[in-house]
Amino acid sequence: MSLLKVARLGHPVLRQLTGAVTASELRSALLQQFIDDMIATMKEYDGVGLAADQVHESKQIAVLEVAGNPRYPDKPDVPLTVLVNPKITPLSEEMEDDWEGCLSVPDMRGRVPRYKSIRVEAWDRSGQPVNFVANDFHARVVQHEFDHLNGKVYLDRMRDLSTLTFLTEYVRYWMPR
Numbered sequence: 001m002s003l004l005k006v007a008r009l010g011h012p013v014l015r016q017l018t019g020a021v022t023a024s025e026l027r028s029a030l031l032q033q034f035i036d037d038m039i040a041t042m043k044e045y046d047g048v049g050l051a052a053d054q055v056h057e058s059k060q061i062a063v064l065e066v067a068g069n070p071r072y073p074d075k076p077d078v079p080l081t082v083l084v085n086p087k088i089t090p091l092s093e094e095m096e097d098d099w100e101g102c103l104s105v106p107d108m109r110g111r112v113p114r115y116k117s118i119r120v121e122a123w124d125r126s127g128q129p130v131n132f133v134a135n136d137f138h139a140r141v142v143q144h145e146f147d148h149l150n151g152k153v154y155l156d157r158m159r160d161l162s163t164l165t166f167l168t169e170y171v172r173y174w175m176p177r
């Protein structure tokens with residue numbers, strides 16, 4: 001396994017639409033290794049999610065996991081999930097604001113409105129269809145990663161930039177305790 005270099009805001013790859021993965025491509029040892037590397041990279045940097053274009057591969061693949069994460073200590077666990085070619089559908093119009101950060105926008109947080117409940121349809125890493133409902137923080141993480149695959153970052157979704165905060169100030173003034 002190897003750790004991958006994370007693209008930071010300003011790298012053009014973060015603003016491109018990613019390409020769909022074919023079934024045969026997904027079966028290849030190369031792509032399976034890449035998915036393992038994405039998971040290792042997400043864990044190394046304490047991410048709760050990582051999109052392939054964040055590690056310079058413009059493909060529709062995202063990984064997510066929340067498990068006692070030190071960057072998001074107040075959030076419930078989400079099992080390790082690999083989403084290939086995901087589609088999301090909001091299940092209601094209801095939205096909620098909460099803090100987000102991003103490995104491609106280091107050391108910052110901002111409040112972002114997201115749908116509270118979404119349906120997620122994708123392939124897993126073996127090409128099997130997955131279809132589930134995600135709520136609250138789980139739904140937030142999926143929407144954040146899905147945006148990456150469409151060339152968007154969380155800053156684009158903020159109502160305005162008035163809550164944009166450095167991590168140190170977030171911990172000092174805004175972190176729930």
Ligand SMILES: [Zn+2]
Nearest residue numbers: 101102103104
């Ligand atoms: Zn991100």
